[in-house]
Amino acid sequence: MPRSYGGWFRLVAIAEAFSWAGLLVAMAFKYGLGWPLGVTVMGSIHGAMFTAYVVTTLVVFSPLRWRFWPVAFALVASVPPLATVWFERWAHRRGLLTEPESDAPTFWGQVRYALKELN
Template sequence: MLRTYVGWFRFVAIAEAVSWAGLLVAMMFKYGLGEPLGVTIFGWVHGAVFTGYVITSLLVSSPLRWRFLVLVLALAASVPPFGSIAFERWALRRGWLEMPEEPGPNLWNRVTWTLRELN
């Protein structure tokens, strides 16, 4: 599963949703029972996984040839609880989580070419 860009993205998307669930449960304990330790732990965990999701989305957008709008949707999906799972399912149905067959130009190739031309 973790050998491809798709596998990494799906893994991190699920991990982000699980960390959201943990944070929501910890918030129930904090505000319902007055136990704030869970929010301290799961807040840190969720923050790390959230950052990983954003970085993973940015990294896989070019090899998977996502349009800019798809990347924006992936990043926006990280904000609401379980949005990353909803985006992952949507992208899977729409074919955005499939590797292109031929390695054509992507964002990083264009950036590299532009930087070479500027020098």
């Protein structure tokens, strides 16, 4: 099991890409051989993995201290087939999957502070 935010992101990104590939294969079986059950099963699996990828992105961007554009690219990468693996590799090469040493508050820490001040 992953022990870091970057590890969790990598795991979910790769799983989402595999589910995309499985859905594409299932669609080939549906339209090529007339077997629609695979799309029903893989469609559900891919839907769950897509949702997990989006939620994971929204959870890990703050502790990994991503700025706006990496978050936007990560979310856009969830749409084209297998693009999550491309984004994960790109983010890994740029060091975006390691937690930086910083005492500055994270995005969600700032949101929590603002909501606390509003009360």
